[in-house]
Amino acid sequence: MTLTELPIVDLSLVDTDPVAFRHALRSATHEVGFFYLVGHGIDRAVRDRLLDTARDFFAMADTEKFSVEMLASPQFRGYTRFGGEYTQGAVDWREQIDLGAEYPPLDAGEDAPAFLRLDGPNLWPLQLPEFREVITDWQQRCSALGMTLMRQWALSLGSPEDVFDAAFADRPSTLLKLVRYPGREEAADRQGVGAHKDPGVLTLLLVEPGKGGLQVEYDGTWIDAPPVEDAFVVNIGELMEYATDGYLKATMHRVQSPPAGTERLSVPFFFNPALSSTMPKIALPPELAAHAPGVTDDPDNPISGTFGENMLKARLRAHPDVAARHHADLLD
Numbered sequence: 117m118t119l120t121e122l123p124i125v126d127l128s129l130v131d132t133d134p135v136a137f138r139h140a141l142r143s144a145t146h147e148v149g150f151f152y153l154v155g156h157g158i159d160r161a162v163r164d165r166l167l168d169t170a171r172d173f174f175a176m177a178d179t180e181k182f183s184v185e186m187l188a189s190p191q192f193r194g195y196t197r198f199g200g201e202y203t204q205g206a207v208d209w210r211e212q213i214d215l216g217a218e219y220p221p222l223d224a225g226e227d228a229p230a231f232l233r234l235d236g237p238n239l240w241p242l243q244l245p246e247f248r249e250v251i252t253d254w255q256q257r258c259s260a261l262g263m264t265l266m267r268q269w270a271l272s273l274g275s276p277e278d279v280f281d282a283a284f285a286d287r288p289s290t291l292l293k294l295v296r297y298p299g300r301e302e303a304a305d306r307q308g309v310g311a312h313k314d315p316g317v318l319t320l321l322l323v324e325p326g327k328g329g330l331q332v333e334y335d336g337t338w339i340d341a342p343p344v345e346d347a348f349v350v351n352i353g354e355l356m357e358y359a360t361d362g363y364l365k366a367t368m369h370r371v372q373s374p375p376a377g378t379e380r381l382s383v384p385f386f387f388n389p390a391l392s393s394t395m396p397k398i399a400l401p402p403e404l405a406a407h408a409p410g411v412t413d414d415p416d417n418p419i420s421g422t423f424g425e426n427m428l429k430a431r432l433r434a435h436p437d438v439a440a441r442h443h444a445d446l447l448d
């Protein structure tokens with residue numbers, strides 16, 4: 117099959133034609149692993165407030181951004197300056213702030229798994245009085261949307277609607293990034309963020325209107341995935357592939373830097389279960405199981421069913437300076 121653009125899935129169909137909706141959702145994530153989600157009910161004013169907040173953050177002086185720098189956070193929260201982040205060993209050309217769910221650390225004693233170190237506080241830029249409220253509001257909206265999609269996937273795969281609920285019920289590990297990709301000369305290396313699969317379950321990506329650069333791998337080629345008005349770009353991560361024995365696909369994607377003199381903002385929201393939860397393995401009906409190839413076996417990147425293990429591994433790789441400062445004991 118050739119594909120020139122990502123499929124579009126309309127969430128408003130859930131109420132009017134749920135069978136058609138679930139079919140569209142399942143086939144988009146079985147075939148491609150990526151789709152545009154429209155009909156999600158989050159209006160433009162809310163979206164624009166978030167993008168304005170992102171612009172305000174990146175417009176702050178470097179010294180102000182450095183006051184919330186991730187290097188100060190063992191939990192990998194906060195601001196990463198250009199050149200601080202790596203994908204597949206190569207440097208990404210973007211600046212960003214990571215804001216996660218905030219829970220008090222669990223006191224699990226001496227045998228606590230290392231991934232519990234990811235629990236803890238964000239670094240909030242206090243210079244922007246509305247920042248925290250705007251971000252928290254977006255996190256809540258995206259979490260609700262994420263849970264709706266998880267239940268629809270469950271049904272579409274022949275499972276009870278609540279099969280994923282327990283993993284997300286207590287301390288779900290949501291993570292939101294505000295990201296800015298600066299423009300670069302055509303001749304320069306174009307890695308905004310290098311090719312990767314998302315390590316978790318589900319990603320809801322908002323891209324600044326009109327800004328291209330996202331590319332999604334399909335059948336060995338890169339497909340451009342420019343933003344569609346009023347749509348999220350949605351993709352599944354490695355844990356959803358794991359849960360479905362490969363029936364749903366975690367797909368490689370990357371962002372190419374925008375042209376010189378421009379910039380591109382995006383806000384990926386990663387919807388993930390509790391750190392210590394294990395994603396349930398779905399018992400697929402035979403007609404679907406026949407098309408489940410098994411989980412992609414990459415010896416450099418083994419998938420664990422426990423979310424926290426995947427997440428910690430991904431964080432240590434992406435942020436070697438934070439890893440070296442706070443987690444040297446975990447590095448080999």
Ligand SMILES: O=C(O)CCC(=O)C(=O)O
Pocket residue numbers: 293295309314321323330369370371382383384
């Ligand atoms: O900025 C984007 O459009 C995508 C970013 C992305 O894939 C990621 O942060 O995992």
Ligand SMILES: [Fe+2]
Pocket residue numbers: 312313314369
């Ligand atoms: Fe990604």
